[in-house]
Amino acid sequence: MSAADTTTPTKVPLPRQAPPPTAPITPPGRRTSGGATVPWALLAPCLLILALVLGYPLVRLVTLSFQEFGQSQLWGFKPAESVGFDNFAEVLGDGEFWAVVVRTVVFAAACVLFTMVVGMLVALLLQRVSGWVKTLINIALVASWGMPIIVATTVFKWLFDSDYGIFNALLSKLPGVDMIGHNWFASGPEGLAVITLLVVWGAVPFVVITLSAGLTQVPKELEEAARLDGAGAWGVFRYVTLPILKPIVVMLTTLSVIWDMGVFPQVFVMRNGHPEAEFQLLTTYSYDKAFVVNDYAQGSAIALLTVVLLLGVIGVYMRQMLKIGEVE
Template sequence: MSAADTTTPAKVPPPRPAPQRALPDGPRRGRTANGAPVPWLLLAPCLLILVLVMGYPLVRLVTLSFQKFGQSQLWGFQPAESVGFDNFTTVLGDGEFWAVVLRTIVFAAGCVIFTMVVGMLIALLLQRVSGWLKTLINIVLVASWGMPVIVATTVFKWLFDSDYGILNALLSKLPGVELIGHNWFASGPQGLAVIMLLVVWGAVPFVVITLSAGLTQVPQELEEAARLDGANGWGVFRHVTLPILKPIIVMLTTLSVIWDMGVFPQVFVMRNGHPEQEFQLLQTYSYDRAFVVNDYAQGSAIALLTVLLLLGVVAVYMRQMLKIGEVE
């Protein structure tokens, strides 16, 4: 026999049995099979705070809007009387109220349009600048966004002051322009345009930062493919960038409408606490009826109608978001 025949053959280990899959355990302690209570438990502190902070004022607002409540009721000389829908009938039948509603809608629409257009242009430009310049611009945007509204309004009052405003002095240096002593608040349209500029200035940073974050999610491959197919810059933006940013644009537009419909401190401070009739918006008009005329019931009715109007905007927003979710 050869040496190869005398070697002992190696023993092959028997195959191991396949591990058995563990059966799923029953529902964990403290939650049901679908885990429904867990999200509600996590949201409970936030919901409790919302109920405490917003619940009572909202209930009080609704209650006052159905009562006769003036200074006599405020000081306790007379009890509050329930008048049903009389306050709403009086407000809705007042032509001044509808003029204020129309002025507020036009003002808010102008603010939203200019905010979104300027914000989109700046966000697109930020994609084409160097890194250090982009960081510097973002710092400036955050600083301006964080400026208190009262401070920003005071600065704008100085800029557009008829006697000491720097804007009149700068514009007067242009050939054929003489604006020394010009009062921008002599008429309602000019004054509201100044206030609109102030609102847009304060809202643009948030829009720019949000849209810049959204633009980073646009695939470069799709833009390059569109350019290879012959699309120009506008075509790429319209057919590639804009559809991807649509959920963000819908969200920003809705938030801007809600914020701009609720403008109060800009008008109140800019007009020294006494807005004239041509400067009245829904928020200042409600305040004026409640605390200047001392008709708290009508002021509450106007505020409640404003809330209902904003709820309609929120309903449109939710519908658009649901449509976007179904398409995706």
């Protein structure tokens, strides 16, 4: 028997196992449920400011709409008396009010439609241009978006001026077209078409920037697979791109409806502070009733009806978003 056979074999120690993880120990006096109050504490200043800035005017608006409130009540010669729903009955029974409602809905629908179509086309175009062209377009979009509404309205007034407007001069360059001296605001439809162009011009940049960000999230693999299956450009957009962008499109459409239903400075400034009857929208109509006719109660009732109409739009938006969440 050799010496190598008489040696005692060496035992290799087993690797030491790590102890199982233990739950974190909550320090005495601190409760984990208290973390739920932190978000509310952070939101409290913002909620307080919103309550002061929006809450009081809304409560005052509701109060005025149920009272008789004119100049006599404003100056304190007469007390404000409650009249119940008389203001609403008078407003809803006025044919002029319903004409304004129809005009506002048609105007807002046209603005939203053109804004979304033009914004989508420009956003899709930005995906196919070179980097420096995209940069120039984005700079132009941000510059137009950042321009104050009053400045933009003044520029459009000059562009469509009947005597010195450059738009009439450019149209007159076309063969057989003579637009020199044409007054675009002589009729309501033409004047509202100009105001629609102004609203769309100011709203398109936000839509383009938002949709461009959404288009970066569309998987290229899905688009390539659709093309391999024989889908054309419209098929890829309809069955691949648009379904992915649907939440963004719904959000932008709802915001556009709310903004376009509340258009005021564009009409007010374009008509020099005195919009004619064929240019009246719900916002300007409420303003005229309150501050031109000095019937603050009816003006408040019209404004409150406008708020209720917009709340219906928000309700439709929330329903669509919940449906999208259930599908996903």
